[in-house]
Amino acid sequence: MLFQLLLGLVGLYLVRIFLARKKSNLPLPPGPKPKPFVGNLDEMPAQGVPQWRHWLRHKELYGPISSITVFGQPIIILNEARLATEILDKRSAIYSARPEQPFMAMTGWDKTMATVENTHHYAKMRKALHQEIGTKRAFSRFDRMMEVEISRFLLRLLESPEEFRGHLKRESFSFILKMTYGYNVEPEGSDPFVDLAEKGVDQICQAMLPGTWLVDYVPILRYLPPWFPGAGFVRIAKEYRKHAAAFLDIPYMFVRQRMAQGDCTSSYMSNQLRESKPEPGSEEETVLKWSGVEFYLGGSDTVRLSTILSFFLAMSLNPEVQRKAQDEIDRVVGTSRLPGHEDRDSLPYINALVKEALRWHPALPTASPHMLIKDDTYKGYYFPKGSVFLPNIWAYAHDPDVYPNPMEFRPERFLSIDGSTPETDPSTFVFGFGRRACPGQVMTDFKVYLTIVRILVGFNITPKTGHATVDLENAFIPAILSHPKPFDVKITPRSPAHERLIRTAGANAPWERSHAEEFKRAMRSHSQMMATAEG
DSSP states (O other), X not given: OHHHHHHHHHHHHHHHHHHTOOSSSSOOOOOOOOBTTTBTGGGSOOTTSOHHHHHHHHHHHHOSEEEEEETTEEEEEEOSHHHHXXXXXXXXXXXXXXXXXXXXXXXXXXXXXXXXXXXXXXXXHHHHHHHHHSSHHHHGGGHHHHHHHHHHHHHHHHHOGGGHHHHHHHHHHHHHHHHHHOOOOOSSSOOHHHHHHHHHXXXXXXXXXXXXXXXXXXXXXXXXXXXXXXXXXXXXXXXXHHHHHHHHHHHHHHHHHHHHTTOOOOOHHHHHHHHOOOOTTSHHHHHHHHHHHHHHHXXXXXXXXXHHHHHHHHHHHOHHHHHHHHHHHHHHTOSSSOOOGGGGGGOHHHHHHHHHHHHHSOSSSSOOOEEOSSOEEETTEEEOTTOEEEEOHHHHHTOTTTSSSTTSOOGGGGSOOTTOOOOOOGGGTTTOOGGGSOTTHHHHHHHHHHHHHHHHHHEEEEEOTTOOOOOGGGOBOOSSSOOBOOOOEEEXXXXXXXXXXXXXXXXXXXXXXXXXXXXXXHHHHHHHHHHHHHO
């Protein structure tokens, strides 16, 4: 077995070297000298090291575009936004594939929009999502649902402000599960669907983490038996695969069962099923199931949740920004109602604050990799077919040539003050590039705005007495999906009048009956089906 493995590794390396034989006299972008056989494997970021900072070192050493090779695989690092725009946006027709990720395929999580290699499958999912949330008009029918969930969140924040992180996660799950599957979560305590979904997000982030799984660079390792020394990843992938199947099938089963019982609740999945009735096991059904998973992933624990947590941290550190924002809300909206989407055009400082929240610490500091589908050249460099491109989003958001003093939280940078030119809108890069850009940009942008403006109208956010100063260099989790590390802030209502406003809004948003028991029944049915299939 060991001999066959070594032989396979050598064969893979030789094949890659053969396929990568230069068809041009132009060089790859500069980078460290590769070692024989493994290339620059030691250049991959170690676990616990923020990838965005690791790759930013390349800019200092080699310039804004650099490269490494791993087992013959060229990897191009883009450390300036203009490069990502010129290459990944303007040439998106050939730069929108995803690289092969053997570990992701082993886990069953390989058909999300961030990972799917099949561009036909991707295009179908993207079209379905665009119809539901791709435009302001399409998304507007979910406005009331969002307002209800945010009102519940504000009431929870009022009653137990120290648990703001948990309240925000519950509100996020409640909204997106209702929107995607028509599911009502448990108002208190654990919820079976939330637990299933939260574990799924964590698995996807772990499976996607570059440099973690050797099998991604040596695909033949996927054939190792689970008992083989060093094959722990095979056992991990098997567990992930069971969970991926559950996350794919059970919510779909839940919606179909409720529709069969005459439930007319409008949701993404029920709307899709009313328009088409896919045959069990068909490609159409598979795409529909995965588009539901993607709809959920795009609205739950991604850009919006991380951005709001960063907002809480930023407000505690920047009281003058908070005061200016609240002054604008009071002047434009008053204190007799909560601001809504109709007020947005009249709140320029709030809009600037939203942009700064997206920029200050991007939720996805390094975007999902793109793969080139045919040979190309760019400004004196040669990119062979199959090259993988890593956009360093954090570097774009903290480029001092674009954003002076980038670690400062300063919304004014996006306003035209005394004739100054506003700095670059971060939405041009934080949502990705080309045909792989996030299809839920409209939804995320509006959710971030509405959450921020309604928090600011009702609460003051200040540092907690006696707590250490925040070290911004190390304040964020080094992961694909990066949140601020746990921190404490003091959250208090601005006045008795603001407290009454929040309580009134909460009273008008009562919780519906939970669907937890029905979901548990669907989970048991799925377990029985899987056990029968394995038997």
